[in-house]
Amino acid sequence: MDRRSFLGRLGLAAAGAAVLPSVASCADGGFTDCPALDNVKESYQSDLLVVGGGPAGVCAAVAAARKGLKVLLIDNGNCLGGMGTKGLVGPFMTCYDAKGERQIIRGLFEEIVDRLIKEGGAIHPSKIRHTTEFTAWITEGHDHCTPFDPEILKKVYDRLCAEAGVKVLFHANFVGPIMKGDSIRGAVLLTPSGLEAARARMVIDATGDGTVAYRAGAPCVFGDPENGRVQPASLFFRINNVDTDRLIADVVPHLPEFRRVNGVSYRCLHWRVAQAEAAGEWDLARKSVNIWRSVEKDQWVINCTRIHGVDATDAENLTAAEVEGRRQVEELLNFFHKYGPGCEKATLMGTGSTMGIRESRHVHGDFVLPVQDLIDGIIPEDNILLSANSIDVHGAMGGPAGGLYMPIQKDMYGIPYR
The missing domain is CATH 3.50.50.60 (FAD/NAD(P)-binding domain)
Structure with missing residues (x-):
């Protein structure tokens, strides 16, 4: 057949x-x-x-x-x-168009967000702009994110x-x-x-x-059809008891220095990572830290671990990845205590109970959406949803190094029903 x-x-x-x-x-x-x-x-x-x-x-x-x-x-x-709950992956990424002017993802998502807000478990995306502590000070593709509390999300x-x-x-x-x-x-x-x-x-x-x-x-294919490689996995974790005002005060003066060099991201706290590297206290692949402020002011979500070659369909491979993820979390927590202004007394709220997997099997459907359709903002006649997220294939260094990042050229694109 x-x-x-x-x-x-x-x-x-x-x-x-x-x-x-x-x-x-x-x-x-x-x-x-x-x-x-x-x-x-x-x-x-x-x-x-x-x-x-x-x-x-x-x-x-x-x-x-x-x-x-x-x-x-x-x-x-x-x-x-x-x-979002077991993996602690957050925030919800943008639900707005590429210009950040109009909310284009609504439906059940909006209902979930409204319920979260009612219970004190989220901040509405209309109030979150890019290049702030809620977006890890990232500009591209991070306008109007939605911070949320994973424990309240479970109840919702x-x-x-x-x-x-x-x-x-x-x-x-x-x-x-x-x-x-x-x-x-x-x-x-x-x-x-x-x-x-x-x-x-x-x-x-x-x-x-x-x-x-x-x-x-x-019919399925694992990872990249050409070489079988998958994007790196990450183990998210949360910290609290952070003096957020001090942390922000350290980051904001360095915003003009945020950059990519040969695909490597130098963003939040990259100057502190350089200090730790010079002292022999940093052996992670990334050169900066993605740290996102959560709903409560002293709570932050950390997306910085990188575990390569993870086969989420293989139990032994996935087990080794979970152990390595926790090792990296421990190193990062030590980094925050020593090099993160305002994080000296930060405590670990918890790690994801499951690894954050970006890629494993792809099921071959009758229709494969062409990359160019996303870039060109094509909205098909049988459209079922709108999005404005960029094409973001993660590489080894926390950005598109060895990966791919392509912003869309229009306000949004559609996904066909077919």
Whole structure:
């Protein structure tokens, strides 16, 4: 079956009885000597199964439930939000056009932000301008970001799903698809209750790694199609007890020095990084620090670690990356204590409970959006959303060194439904 036929039929055929495969058939080898793997309990039946509880999964589930579908949303963690909660990745990037004049991303995103603000968990993007402490003093592509509190975001997602009637199941690991011919009719899950079958008329893959599509046989490519390389991963962390006024006072006089040299970014605290390097107390790849002020004045989000060659689809590789990420966090915390004005007494609030992955598998769809369409600001007839984010492929040094950065030439571009 070709790619178009597969994706065209994926989850769209008429509902009917599907043959539940033994879990052994989901793996390359047999497990006839392990009876436990044959005990799959029939547990869930829904119109739609969404695998992955990040922002995409939450919004897909809520939108479907509001249309009257019976929805099951599963996640392998203990909360919704994905990278924004478990990964501590923040802030939300711009929802405005390239000129920073008009908000173009609304819908459920705006509803989530409004709920966050009501609970004291966000600052509205209209109040956030580029080249400030809320954007790590970055200018390009960082106008009207949305700082948020990840703990409050967890609660907002919980309530959003509950109000829409979405059934949420945490601690549910996707094992393999239940297939009827070439159509996915659900999934086998591993939960604390054991192996369970979740049947559905349709399945949405919101795993981030294309796990459902890949295991169902959809064509995928890992990383760069030419060399298999992936963008570096990052482990985010948060600090508090920062004298923010002192930190800002140290940064602002150096803003005219912010620059890129051969693709290497010299931005926030690059002069302090140079001091640490000279003292032999800095061995990270980056030459500056991305540090973002959060909702509370003394709290900051740090995006500075860089772990290369991370295969998010390989457990041992990902384990090593998590350990290396925490090592880098410790080094960075020591740096802030010694070289960061106002950070001498900063405390570690926490590291992401999962690695921030920028790239792993890419699922090959029927249509691949051309890069030039984004740059030229093409808005197709079958447009489903607008965006103004630049093309930003991260390289080794924290910017586009070894990567790619291309700002768009128009106010915005569209993404087609096709």
